[in-house]
Amino acid sequence: MPNPGQIGPREREILTAIVETYISTGEPVGSRTLSRQNKDGLSPATIRNVMADLADGGFLEQPHTSAGRVPTSQAYRYYVDQISGRATISPADQTLISDTLQGTVDVQEFLERTSHVLSLVSSGVGVAIGNAGPKNALEHVYFSRQANNRVLAVVVTKSGVVHDRMMRLERDLDQSDLNTAANYINENFRGWIISNVKAELRRRIEQERSEYDRLMKSLEELYKGGALAADEPAKNIFVEGVANLVGNDQDRERLRDLVKTLEEKERVADLLSAYLDTRQEAVRVVIGLEEAVPEMRNFVLIGAPARVGEEMRGSLAVIGPTRMDYQHTITAVSYIAQLFDKLLNENT
Amino acid sequence: MPNPGQIGPREREILTAIVETYISTGEPVGSRTLSRQNKDGLSPATIRNVMADLADGGFLEQPHTSAGRVPTSQAYRYYVDQISGRATISPADQTLISDTLQGTVDVQEFLERTSHVLSLVSSGVGVAIGNAGPKNALEHVYFSRQANNRVLAVVVTKSGVVHDRMMRLERDLDQSDLNTAANYINENFRGWIISNVKAELRRRIEQERSEYDRLMKSLEELYKGGALAADEPAKNIFVEGVANLVGNDQDRERLRDLVKTLEEKERVADLLSAYLDTRQEAVRVVIGLEEAVPEMRNFVLIGAPARVGEEMRGSLAVIGPTRMDYQHTITAVSYIAQLFDKLLNENT
DNA sequence: TTTTAGCACTCTCCTTGCCCAAGTGCTATC
DNA sequence: GATAGCACTTGGGCAAGGAGAGTGCTAAAA
Numbered sequence: 120m121p122n123p124g125q126i127g128p129r130e131r132e133i134l135t136a137i138v139e140t141y142i143s144t145g146e147p148v149g150s151r152t153l154s155r156q157n158k159d160g161l162s163p164a165t166i167r168n169v170m171a172d173l174a175d176g177g178f179l180e181q182p183h184t185s186a187g188r189v190p191t192s193q194a195y196r197y198y199v200d201q202i203s204g205r206a207t208i209s210p211a212d213q214t215l216i217s218d219t220l221q222g223t224v225d226v227q228e229f230l231e232r233t234s235h236v237l238s239l240v241s242s243g244v245g246v247a248i249g250n251a252g253p254k255n256a257l258e259h260v261y262f263s264r265q266a267n268n269r270v271l272a273v274v275v276t277k278s279g280v281v282h283d284r285m286m287r288l289e290r291d292l293d294q295s296d297l298n299t300a301a302n303y304i305n306e307n308f309r310g311w312i313i314s315n316v317k318a319e320l321r322r323r324i325e326q327e328r329s330e331y332d333r334l335m336k337s338l339e340e341l342y343k344g345g346a347l348a349a350d351e352p353a354k355n356i357f358v359e360g361v362a363n364l365v366g367n368d369q370d371r372e373r374l375r376d377l378v379k380t381l382e383e384k385e386r387v388a389d390l391l392s393a394y395l396d397t398r399q400e401a402v403r404v405v406i407g408l409e410e411a412v413p414e415m416r417n418f419v420l421i422g423a424p425a426r427v428g429e430e431m432r433g434s435l436a437v438i439g440p441t442r443m444d445y446q447h448t449i450t451a452v453s454y455i456a457q458l459f460d461k462l463l464n465e466n467t
Numbered sequence: 468m469p470n471p472g473q474i475g476p477r478e479r480e481i482l483t484a485i486v487e488t489y490i491s492t493g494e495p496v497g498s499r500t501l502s503r504q505n506k507d508g509l510s511p512a513t514i515r516n517v518m519a520d521l522a523d524g525g526f527l528e529q530p531h532t533s534a535g536r537v538p539t540s541q542a543y544r545y546y547v548d549q550i551s552g553r554a555t556i557s558p559a560d561q562t563l564i565s566d567t568l569q570g571t572v573d574v575q576e577f578l579e580r581t582s583h584v585l586s587l588v589s590s591g592v593g594v595a596i597g598n599a600g601p602k603n604a605l606e607h608v609y610f611s612r613q614a615n616n617r618v619l620a621v622v623v624t625k626s627g628v629v630h631d632r633m634m635r636l637e638r639d640l641d642q643s644d645l646n647t648a649a650n651y652i653n654e655n656f657r658g659w660i661i662s663n664v665k666a667e668l669r670r671r672i673e674q675e676r677s678e679y680d681r682l683m684k685s686l687e688e689l690y691k692g693g694a695l696a697a698d699e700p701a702k703n704i705f706v707e708g709v710a711n712l713v714g715n716d717q718d719r720e721r722l723r724d725l726v727k728t729l730e731e732k733e734r735v736a737d738l739l740s741a742y743l744d745t746r747q748e749a750v751r752v753v754i755g756l757e758e759a760v761p762e763m764r765n766f767v768l769i770g771a772p773a774r775v776g777e778e779m780r781g782s783l784a785v786i787g788p789t790r791m792d793y794q795h796t797i798t799a800v801s802y803i804a805q806l807f808d809k810l811l812n813e814n815t
Numbered sequence: 816t817t818t819t820a821g822c823a824c825t826c827t828c829c830t831t832g833c834c835c836a837a838g839t840g841c842t843a844t845c
Numbered sequence: 846g847a848t849a850g851c852a853c854t855t856g857g858g859c860a861a862g863g864a865g866a867g868t869g870c871t872a873a874a875a
Contacts, residue, residue, distance in 0.1 A: 147867090149866065149867050149868085150867075150868080151866075151867070152866090152867095161818090161819095162818070162819050162820080163819090163820095163867090164818075164819055164820070164821095165817085165818055165819070167867090167868070167869080168817095168818090170868095171868095171869085181867095181868090183825090183826065183827080184824095184825055184826060184867085184868070185824085185825045185826045185827080185866070185867045185868055186826075186827075186866085186867070186868095187866080187867065187868095188867095222635070224617055224633045224634065224635045225632060225633035226633070228633075258611055259609060259611060261607060261609060261621075261623070263606055263607060263623055263627070265627045269572055269627075271623065271627045271629070273609075273621060273623060273629055275609070275611055275619065275621060275631075279611070279613045279617075279619045279633055281619070281621055281629060281631035283623075283629035284573065285572045285573035285574070285576075285627050286572065287570070287572045359730060360730070361709060361726055361730065362723050362724075362726040362727035362730055365713070365719065365722050365723040365726050366719060366720075366723055371713065371714060372714075374713050375710050375713040375714055376710075378709055378710040378713055379710035382707060382708070382709065382710055495838090497837065497838050497839085498838075498839080499837070499838070500837090500838095509847085509848095510847075510848055510849080511838090511848090511849095512847075512848055512849070512850090513846090513847055513848070515838090515839070515840080516846095516847085518839095519839095519840085529838095529839090531854090531855065531856080532838085532839070532840095532853095532854055532855065533837075533838045533839050533853085533854045533855050533856085534837085534838070534839090534855075534856080535837080535838065535839095536838095
């Protein structure tokens with residue numbers, strides 16, 4: 120059984136119309152409705168024939184006999200590929216986004232605002248994640264004694280991210296010990312990748328273990344306390360706009376599971392990193408999220424890497440219902456990704 | 468019309484029974500149900516009489532004629548006051564909370580975990596807020612040049628909180644300028660309250676304006692860039708467990724507004740600071756939240772200040788439905804407040 | 816050969832009518 | 846003062862029936 124005309128212009132037009140109508144109304148769309156709204160005066164019967172073909176091709180399905188047709192993931196996929204060329208951002212969105220992000224030079228702040236503005240311009244949740252990234256090189260460390268056995272470690276990386284961590288040590292170090300240790304690290308390891316610093320530091324500590332070296336003892340203590348944990352996965356994950364989902368046609372339980380999942384930020388982070396490839400530059404639209412996360416049936420991920428020059432500094436995305444304004448959202452994500460490069464590029 | 472026996476032992480018992488039944492079932496409770504479950508074999512008719520009195524007193528209301536009675540805010544208030552004495556935490560909660568918070572020495576981390584564990588043990592959202600507090604004194608500043616005109620400012624306070632901020636300056640300062648400026652601030656102002664540092668710095672800059680002082684020029688630039696913004700309201704607000712609310716009997720729109728409100732963290736912060744008095748030590752239960760925030764009709768705030776010794780370092784709270792397990796939640800909040808003092812007290 | 820019109824059929828949703836369970840207030844009685 | 850009885854109210858559940866929308870198929874028109 121060949122599929123004649125499955126991607127002919129008429130089929131495409133009708134499929135597009137079905138997807139768009141379904142997106143805006145949320146109800147299965149029937150041949151008659153479509154015939155009325157379509158400019159070319161095709162009769163319902165004709166449309167029915169085409170629809171039957173599209174259903175055979177896996178683009179449409181029926182909730183039950185004698186309801187209208189509903190687009191499948193495959194149809195959304197096709198639709199998105201179709202429109203992805205002619206995407207221009209609306210002036211209103213552009214203004215809102217620019218105004219929100221203008222003048223931001225801090226990555227954290229940029230990401231936070233991004234998640235917020237994405238939740239405003241889309242009908243999904245806005246997500247933004249910062250990457251530790253390869254440039255996670257040591258710039259400066261500082262230790263401050265707070266109280267008995269308590270030390271605050273501050274680690275600044277080359278890329279301008281600050282990690283701070285209060286530690287409880289087994290032995291009490293006084294501030295001059297701490298200063299000596301900090302100086303040692305700053306002088307020896309400035310510019311090193313942090314995980315390398317840790318490894319090398321460990322090596323040196325082991326090596327000197329036998330000797331009574333006050334400095335090495337301090338370093339060991341600090342090392343064990345986790346002073347250099349700055350190479351661990353970034354915790355800067357911003358998720359906003361969960362309220363957008365509450366209007367959805369999910370039932371209570373589904374909705375609760377969904378919200379719960381979104382509150383587990385690590386899962387959201389995993390999702391993004393699973394789908395957003397460093398090398399790929401463009402906006403990516405992932406349809407059929409339920410394969411990775413069952414509770415996200417009927418949800419879509421529209422995301423892009425946030426890069427500065429060639430380097431990937433994070434990811435930004437919208438997670439929203441399959442029934443969403445794709446053009447709108449895709450252009451917004453794309454525009455913000457460009458702004459990211461523009462505003463944070465260090466050579467400007 | 469006097470209210471005879473309005474707070475007599477029988478009335479109290481019946482009111483308590485009504486509140487508890489309503490909390491667990493969620494349905495208006497009628498005289499017959501109550502009569503069956505009540506140990507003392509009071510007949511429905513008797514209970515009806517008492518209920519009528521309680522309704523007159525403003526403790527009960529009916530959704531419609533011939534439905535059961537539903538407790539009013541006043542009834543919850545009375546109920547909470549009643550049980551507030553005999554509160555002992557359940558071993559399960561105690562274990563969960565201890566395990567989650569044990570070993571935490573970092574205020575931020577404590578607060579984050581607190582909001583999480585509160586959302587687990589209650590049927591509401593867990594909220595935890597850190598206070599800049601009076602002890603917001605300068606410990607150490609550090610400036611790092613990142614790129615053209617871009618400087619990272621790191622401010623560490625005595626209480627161990629780290630504020631970092633990427634700034635874009637009008638003039639480019641090189642790293643040695645920055646070091647000089649940082650040294651100046653560290654040597655002159657260590658231990659000062661940060662807002663005082665700002666004021667004094669401003670004074671000195673103004674005073675020296677006429678002269679060509681390289682240091683002062685740098686300081687002015689940094690000052691204008693907001694290097695010492697660490698005295699601004701804390702942004703460490705943790706809200707978790709919104710999913711808990713989704714199971715609620717709110718309608719869609721109400722629910723959405725509610726979630727939206729909870730996502731505006733400043734509003735949540737305002738709410739807490741409005742109701743949690745520094746001087747008051749105990750857990751506070753605020754019933755009738757809708758007066759402050761209309762979308763929070765049928766919600767309750769159960770909170771306590773988080774203090775270390777005499778000093779208030781933050782607030783922690785549960786915001787949940789009026790229909791919640793008060794005893795459970797109150798004891799949990801109280802227990803965490805105690806743990807806060809115990810774990811973060813610097814003299815231990 | 817492609818498009819259209821017509822027709823019988825299917826399914827959901829809404830309305831209507833009905834009954835039942837639960838609850839109330841009031842009055843009379845223990 | 847507490848209880849029992851009774852008439853009345855109200856919302857929920859259920860079945861029946863009609864309206865509306867949509868489908869597939871066949872035959873006629875372009």
